[in-house]
Amino acid sequence: MSKEGESPEFDVDLFVIGGGSGGIRAARVAAGHGARVMLAEESRLGGTCVIRGCVPKKLFVYASRFADALDEAANFGWKISLPRFDWPSLVAAKDREIARLEGLYAQGQSEAGVEVVHSRAMLEDAHTVRLADGRSLRADIILIATGAKPELPPFEGIELGITSDAAFDLKEFPRRLVIGGAGYIAMEFAGLFDALGSDVTVVCRGSNVLRGFDEDMRQAITASYTNRGIKVLLGDSIKRLASGKVGGGGQRPAAIDVVTEQGARLTADQVLLAFGRTPNTIGLGLERAGVKTDEKGAIIVDASSRTSVPNIFAVGDVSNQFKLTPVAIREGHAFADSVFGDKPWRVDYANVPTSVFSSPEIGTVGLTELEARAGYAVVDVYKARVRPLAAGVTGNCETALLKLVVDGESDRILGTHLFAEDASEMIQALSIALASGATRAGFMSTMAVHPTFSEELLAMQTPTIRYDRR
Known part of the structure; x- marks a missing residue:
């Protein structure tokens, strides 16, 4: 960083690419340590977690749990008329809360002194960042916090499916939902859409759902979902999607015909593709700056989040370590304290809940x-x-x-x-x-x-x- 009175070699001390949980935390903390910080986000502040991940997902989960509560209320003496779920009302309520949180993030960055630019940014070299409007800026330190995006393995008709990004904004509630995949996203959406009234089928390539979790937990959730009426097809995967018949006299979107590798034939109003997430590194200019990635495109970092280029760091899902929001936040905080606050520390990845x-x-x-x-x-x-x-x-x-x-x-x-x-x-x-x-x-x-x-x-x-x- 330049000293007071000197003509600065760099436009900013820290340039953050990505306004998700990790980037926002790093920018705010670094600014609090006196750094001149600019943050570029091409979409909305808050990233996957706030805008199209953890927060809207949890709001939908809350909505889904009223179904069981209403069913059980009569047993505890409540007299309830026939309830009716209204999907557009839930989507609207979600939108209001996300907008509120996005505003709080913007306010927090402004109050910390971080300059936020709503633009795509890419590296030209180890110290130069180019924005979509053509501007180039020089930064002493660069932090990449662009997160991850849905992974979509190729198969015929894949364009007919949606990812979790779109599932929060569907115009119509899907009465029949097929989900490809069996990780966090797949199992959470299966449970909440089932409770809200969808006929749900999960197509799982492995021998059981939630790979990497304890075996007893995997068996427990599969049995529970099966008992609830969710169909779980194990050892199978989606082979092909095709447009089916238009429903409701042409008033509803066409159904989707689903064929699996094991020969199952399903009909769905929507097909949710939840095959995991892949680091969002394409088009960042990493090769021009000399930043190394692994075979999956994830940025390779050391224990201090430093990349192969000494002044470039990366935190969160883009490094493909722990794809969890609290981990990204902790990494961003550790980076800012260590590089700008003269308080070096590292994230302990043991016992991450x-x-x-x-x-x-x-x-x-x-x-x-x-x-x-x-x-x-x-x-x-x-x-x-x-x-x-x-x-x-x-x-x-x-x-x-x-x-x-x-x-x-x-x-x-x-x-x-x-x-x-x-x-x-x-x-x-x-x-x-x-x-x-x-x-x-x-x-x-x-x-x-x-x-x-x-x-x-x-x-x-x-x-x-x-x-x-x-």
Whole structure:
């Protein structure tokens, strides 16, 4: 950075490409440390999470949960007339909230002294950024925080499908929905659209959904969704999409005919393509600046988020490490403190908690059972299946599944996995315990809160199973 009184070699100290969670945090913190910061965002401030990801998804999840609540209310004495769900009203409410949050992001950047330009930006060299209007700016440090975009493997008729980006703004509610994929996005949308009234089919290429999660959690959500009437086709994938018949005397969009690799034939109003996300690096000019990427196009970074070019950094999904908003935010903050605040620190990726906002939710932190067995000589696994108290009145038999994975030699808890109502809220607190080195004995010494299903975490006296390879 240039010193006061000198003619600056650079137009800005920091140029941030991308106004999502990681970029916004980095820009604000760096500006707070006195840096001259410019941020370029070609779309809306807030990025995937706020505009077309976590936030609108969670709002839709909230809407979907009223279906079960209304069904069960009568069992608790409520007299409710026939409810009616109105899709356009939900979309409008979502739009209002997203606009409000976007405004807050813009206000926060302005108050911090960050100059925001709504433009595409690309690298010309290691210190030069060109904007879409033709301007070129010189920056001492450049941060790339362009996130990721939906991954779309090629197959015939793929243009007839939509991604999660479009699913939040559909003009008509899809009464029949086919979902390709079985990760976070697929399973969350399957649950919420089913609850809102769609006939949902999930086409999963693997042997089960949610690859990478603990096996018990994967089995629990598949069984739960099947019981709810969601069709889950395992070991299959979409082969072809084709336009079908126009519905409603030509008043509704044409249906979509879906053919799978295993020969299944489905008809849908919409096909949601949720095959994962790929780093958004095409067209950034990385090769001109000398920034190296891996075989998937992700920017290669070190533990300090530094790329192969010393003055260029990258945070968030564009580096393809942990595709989670809180990770991007933490990386952006660590970068800004380290480079501009003379307070160097690095992100600790151990015990990163995450949740799937299904119904019930999945919350997980730490090692899965299989990961623990691969790395530890003795592993104790504790499991409890708990029938919620409300089920005694409603007759709903959806049970919670609580699971602890423990180092059988040190008694330290290696992983916690929950399939339960509000698991996302519970796993946040439990992640603090794991990060602090919690043990089973420590859990057992804690007083329970009654009546809750989480108290069962303290009541599992003996392991369900022990693996010992000493």
